[in-house]
Amino acid sequence: MHGKSKKVMVKAIERLEQDIVGLKQAITEIAAELQKAYTNYLTILGQILQKHLVLASYYLCTQGYPENFLQVSLNRRQNLQQYIRQIGVHTAKELLTHLEDKPVETTEDSTSEEIEVSEDSENSPACPPAKPFDPSNPIEVLQWQQDLEAAIAQTLRECSQDTNIILQKAGILPKKLPDSVLAAAIAASEANGEVIPSPPNLLNLVIQVGQDGEESKVTQIMTINLRLGEIEFADASLLSGRKQIRTVLAHLHNLGRDFQKKHRELKVAEAEAAWRASWFEES
Secondary structure, X not given: OOHHHHHHHHHHHHHHHHHHHHHHHHHHHHHHHHHXXXXXXXXXXXXXXXXXXXXXXXXXXXXXXXXXXXXOOHHHHHHHHHHHHHHHHHHHHHHHHOOOOOOOOOOXXXXXXXXXXXXXXXXXXXOOOOOOOOXXXXXHHHHHHXXXXXXXXXXXXXXXXXXXXXXXXXXXXXXXXXXXXXXXHHHHHHXXXXXXXXXXXXXXXXXXEOOOOOOOXXXXXXXXXXXXXXXXXOOHHHHHHHHHHXXXXXXHHHHHHHHHHHHHHHHHHHHHHHHHHHOOOOO
C-alpha cells in the first residue's frame, strides 16, 4: 500500500471510530431517558391499576354475581375488599421492581458483532429483565425494553389471577372451577379471540366444567382480566407516558440504525486495509 493511500485509509478508519464513539454516547443518554420514561409510566400505571382492579371487582360482585355476593357475610365482604386492595398495592410495587436492574458500562467492544435493530414487540416471551445491560449497545437496550414490556404484561396477568382466586375462595366465582382450568380458559379465549363483550378489565367466558366423573356442562363465568390497553385508554396521563416512551424508542431505533451502518462501514474499511497490507506484487 502506498504511503499516501495508507494515511487516507487510516484517517477514514479513525473517523469512523470517532463516529461510533459519539453514537454510543448518544445511545447511553437515550437509554437513561428511556428508563426515566418507564419510571414515570410505571408509577402512574401502579396508581391507576389499583383503581381499575377495585372497579372491576365491584362490577363482578354486583353485576356478575350479585346473588353470590349477597350470601357472603359482612365480615367476609370486608376481608375480601381488603385483600383486593392489598393485591393492587402489591402489584403497583411489583411493577417498579422490574426497573431495579441498572444498566452497566462494559469493557467489551459492543461493536464486535453485527447487530440488527428489531422493532418493538408486545408479543415477546414473558420474562422480567434478567441482567444489567450495556446502555451504549442499542440491541441490548431494545432487548431490555422488550423484556420489560413482557414483565409488565405478566404482572397484570398474575394480578388478575390472584384476584380471581380470592374471589373464588370467597364464594363469588364457582368453587368447582380449578385454578388451572380458569387460567387456561382465559389464555385460550384471549389467544383465539373468542371473548364475549364485557366491561373493561373483565372477561366473559363460556367453558365446560366437570370433575370426578361428573357430567360436564357448559357454564358462563365472568373473571377479572386486567388489560393494559384498556387501562391506558381510560387515563390521559398514562397515555401521555406511553407516548413519551414511543418517542424515545423512535429516537433509539434511528440511532441504532446509524450505529449499525457506521459499524458496517468500519468493518469494510478495516478489511480493505487488511487486504492491502497483506497484498504484494509478484516480481
